[in-house]
Amino acid sequence: MQSGTCRPWRRGRGLAGGVLRAVLAAAVAAPGFAADPGLRGPGGRQFAPEVADAPARLAFRVAKVVVMDDSDQVINDAVVLVREGKIEAVGAAANVKIPDGYRVLEFREHWLVPGLVDCHNHTAGSLADLNDAVYLTNPGLDTRPTIEPDSERIKLARAGGVTTVMLIPGSATNLSGFGTVSKTGGRTPEDVILRTPGSLKIAQAGNPERYFVGNGRMFMNWNTRQTLLKARAYHERWAAYERGELKQKPEFNPFFAGFRGLFRREYPTTVHTQIYQVVMTTVDMLANKLGLWTVLDHSEFDGWKTAPLVLASDVWTIQGPRAFHFDRMAARMIGNCSGWWKNGVRARLGVNTDAPVIPEEELTYQAAMGCWYGWLPYPALRGVTHVPAQALGLYERLGSIEAGKDADFGVWTGNPLDPRSACLMTVISGRIEYDGREGPRRF
Structure with a gap:
C-alpha cells in the first residue's frame, strides 16, 4: 500500500454524530448546495470515488489479462x-478493435484479473443478525433480509477487488439458515443479490458445541441428520404430488419449503x-449418504488428512x-x-476469509499466506476466482474473463498475490x- 494511507472514514456515532448528520442533512437540502461526490480524509484530501458509473461501453487497455479460463490463458498487451x-x-490489442463510442x-x-469470489462471508449483511441461536437446527432462517449493499465493510471489500461473496x-x-450470494456493487438488495437461497449453512462441531448447556458430536450429528431427513421427506412428498403420483396435496411447511432446491441440487450446503x-x-x-452438493468451509487443522475421501467424492474444499x-x-x-494440495x-x-474474522478486502492475503506455507501462486489465484465460482455453481457468469460473462474484474498494479500490489479499479x-486513481486508496 502507498505511504500515507488514511484510515477509512467512519460516520459519527452517538449524540454528537446524530447532531452532525442533522446539520449535514440540512445543508444538503439548502438551495444551491452541491453534494461532494467523495469522502474526505485528513487535510481535505478526497478518498477514491465510490459512486458507480452507470453501465456503459468501456474499453480497457492493459498490460496483462489473467483470463482464468479452462485453458489457463494469459494475454499480454490486451484489450x-x-x-x-x-x-x-477479450484478446490481444492487435486483434481486438475498439469500436467508436467506447470510453477507453x-x-x-x-x-x-477476474473479480475475487469468497464462499464464506458474514459482513455483506448486518452483523447483529449473525447468530439467531433459537434451536440447535434452524431451517426457517435466511440471510436475505439482512443484506446491507453499501456498508463501509462492503466498500472496503470492493477496494480489495472482491466482487462476489x-x-x-x-x-x-x-x-443456522440459508445463505445469499451477493455482489459487492450496488445500492439496493435487488442490485446485489445474485442467488437466493445461495446455500444452506451447516456447522459440525466446534462452535455449536457451546449451544445451551453443551452438546457432543454424537447428538449434533444425529440431530442434523434427522432435520435433513425430514426436509428430504417433505421434498419427496411434494415431488410425488407434482408428478401426479400423490392425489392429496401435501401441507405447506415454511420450515422445509426452502430445502426443496437443496435436494434438487440447485444450490450447495456450505x-x-x-x-x-x-x-x-x-x-x-x-455428500455420500444424503447426496448433497457440499462445500467444505474451513477444512483446517488436520482436515487435509481426509484428502482420499474428498477425492473420492464431488465435494469442494x-x-x-x-x-x-x-x-x-x-x-x-x-x-x-499445502496439505490439501x-x-x-x-x-x-x-480459500476464504470468514470475514470479519479476516477482513474481506484481505482475501488475496489469504491466498498469499497459502503460498508462503507451500501452495503455488497460480493455483492460489484460481482459488480466489475460478474455483469458488465453480464451487457455488456460478462459473457460467463469474470467475474468468470471457465474452458473455458478467463484467466483474479488478485492475491491479501487479500480481494480486503480491502484498505490494493494490487493486486500482473494481468493475x-x-x-x-471503485476507482483508486484519485485520492488516498481505501485499501
Whole structure:
C-alpha cells in the first residue's frame, strides 16, 4: 500500500454524530448546495470515488489479462471490451478493435484479473443478525433480509477487488439458515443479490458445541441428520404430488419449503467443518449418504488428512481462515492449503476469509499466506476466482474473463498475490464501483 494511507472514514456515532448528520442533512437540502461526490480524509484530501458509473461501453487497455479460463490463458498487451454489464470481447490489442463510442481506460502497466469470489462471508449483511441461536437446527432462517449493499465493510471489500461473496449465518448452531450470494456493487438488495437461497449453512462441531448447556458430536450429528431427513421427506412428498403420483396435496411447511432446491441440487450446503474426524463425517453424511452438493468451509487443522475421501467424492474444499497449524504428529508447522494440495486435492481447492474474522478486502492475503506455507501462486489465484465460482455453481457468469460473462474484474498494479500490489479499479456488472486513481486508496 502507498505511504500515507488514511484510515477509512467512519460516520459519527452517538449524540454528537446524530447532531452532525442533522446539520449535514440540512445543508444538503439548502438551495444551491452541491453534494461532494467523495469522502474526505485528513487535510481535505478526497478518498477514491465510490459512486458507480452507470453501465456503459468501456474499453480497457492493459498490460496483462489473467483470463482464468479452462485453458489457463494469459494475454499480454490486451484489450477487454465491456458492454451493458457483460464482457463483450477479450484478446490481444492487435486483434481486438475498439469500436467508436467506447470510453477507453488506459492501464498499460497493470494486470486485469477476474473479480475475487469468497464462499464464506458474514459482513455483506448486518452483523447483529449473525447468530439467531433459537434451536440447535434452524431451517426457517435466511440471510436475505439482512443484506446491507453499501456498508463501509462492503466498500472496503470492493477496494480489495472482491466482487462476489456468499453471505451466510454464523456457526452458533448446527443448521443456522440459508445463505445469499451477493455482489459487492450496488445500492439496493435487488442490485446485489445474485442467488437466493445461495446455500444452506451447516456447522459440525466446534462452535455449536457451546449451544445451551453443551452438546457432543454424537447428538449434533444425529440431530442434523434427522432435520435433513425430514426436509428430504417433505421434498419427496411434494415431488410425488407434482408428478401426479400423490392425489392429496401435501401441507405447506415454511420450515422445509426452502430445502426443496437443496435436494434438487440447485444450490450447495456450505459446511463449517474442521479437523480430521469432523471433515470425515461431513463427507460421509452430507455428500455420500444424503447426496448433497457440499462445500467444505474451513477444512483446517488436520482436515487435509481426509484428502482420499474428498477425492473420492464431488465435494469442494474452500480453506480458511486459518492458514497453518502445528501438527503434533509431524512435530512441525504445516500449511493447510499445502496439505490439501500435496495430497491431491487441486482442481477443487480455494480459500476464504470468514470475514470479519479476516477482513474481506484481505482475501488475496489469504491466498498469499497459502503460498508462503507451500501452495503455488497460480493455483492460489484460481482459488480466489475460478474455483469458488465453480464451487457455488456460478462459473457460467463469474470467475474468468470471457465474452458473455458478467463484467466483474479488478485492475491491479501487479500480481494480486503480491502484498505490494493494490487493486486500482473494481468493475462490477459493468459499472466502475471503485476507482483508486484519485485520492488516498481505501485499501
